[in-house]
Amino acid sequence: MKGRVETIRQCARTALPCILVLSTLAVSPSISAAPTTGSIPVGQSATQVLSTLTIGTKSNASSDRKSHHWNKVEGKTGNYTTRDLVLERDMNDVTFTSRGNVKSGILLEPYTGKTIHFQRGTSNKTEGGSASNRDGGIQIDHVVAYAEAYRSGLDKLDFQQRDAYYNDPDVLLASQAEANNVKKDGTIAEWEPSNQTFQCDYAILQIGIKAKYGLIVDKTEHDEMAEVLKTCPTETIISTSQVKQRLTSGASGSNSINDTTGGNGQDSQNGNAPNGENESDTTGKHHAANAKKNWVKTLFDGFLKRFF
Structure with missing residues (x-):
């Protein structure tokens, strides 16, 4: 604020340059008024x-x-x-390739409750991998x-x-x-x-x-x-x-x-609930x-x- 006041005082001694400076000060707030996001x-x-x-x-x-x-x-x-970052964060026993990519790991998968043994570049259809994609059974959702x-x-x-x-x-x-x-x-x-x-x-x-x-x-x-x-x-x-x-x-x-x-929970793959359903x-x-x-x-x- 003090800096702007001093600039205005200096401008009082000039003509055209003063107009240019003041116009810049007036416009600058709207230039940075972009949408912002918060945090989780x-x-x-x-x-x-x-x-x-x-x-x-x-x-x-x-x-x-x-x-x-x-x-x-x-x-x-x-x-x-980013894909490697999420794989490393969410899996256990992670290994890497010579190029820095995640090579393998074990995921306790949240959506199904199953365990997936990830191997980079494999289809892994037995654990839910895409038939047409070598995603190792895991995608980043x-x-x-x-x-x-x-x-x-x-x-x-x-x-x-x-x-x-x-x-x-x-x-x-x-x-x-x-x-x-x-x-x-x-x-x-x-x-x-x-x-x-x-x-x-x-x-x-x-x-x-x-x-x-x-x-x-x-x-x-x-x-x-x-x-x-x-x-x-x-x-x-x-x-x-x-x-x-x-x-x-x-x-x-x-x-x-x-x-x-x-186990004691519902089998999420087959949808078979154990005897004695709870709430x-x-x-x-x-x-x-x-x-x-x-x-x-x-x-x-x-x-x-x-x-x-």
Whole structure:
């Protein structure tokens, strides 16, 4: 402020140069007035954060997802990209190639509750890899899908900010390729993890990401988030960097993760529940049925809009 006052005093002794300086001072605030994003509200009540999200109607705009790629990570040598960063963060027993890429590791997969033995460049179809892709059984999922985020307000940001979203570790999670391919760009009202013990964490992650980027939710999406939180009303917001620890410690959604052989939980691969269903099993089935119903409704509504 003192600097501006002194500049104005000096300008009083000049003519045209003074006008140019003052015009620069007047214009500079608007030049930097670009949209900004916050941070994941870790530790805050998930229910309260959900109440701060704006409920609205999303755009039908097609996203520019294909314009984005995994960026190289500063401070890392070789070809280490965002994909490698997330793989290293989310897996155990990680090894690397001579070029700096993640070569192998073991993932306790959150969406299915299964264990995936990742090997770079293999299809790994037996553990859920894509039949047509050598992804090692693992893809990097945008928890709030990029195209869905784009329709929810990401399109209002500039390209650099959208690229930051695409490469933001807070948004990304290592997941089974097959599960990610089924999810596509669906909202939580259209797709939820088959691993019932992770459904609460999944909702909480989505709420935190939407809060960080100021993204809207539609009413169906909001209501499903609220419904999921009824099963874990005291849970607080977590980030994707906390998922591995929660899965390992059995803290996910205030429950322990499914045993890969079925154990005491539901077998998420076959959908066979053990004898004596408890309340969380019933709630999980409700979420899955509700998501399927909303997906069918979305498909039908799109059909009506297209032909009528």
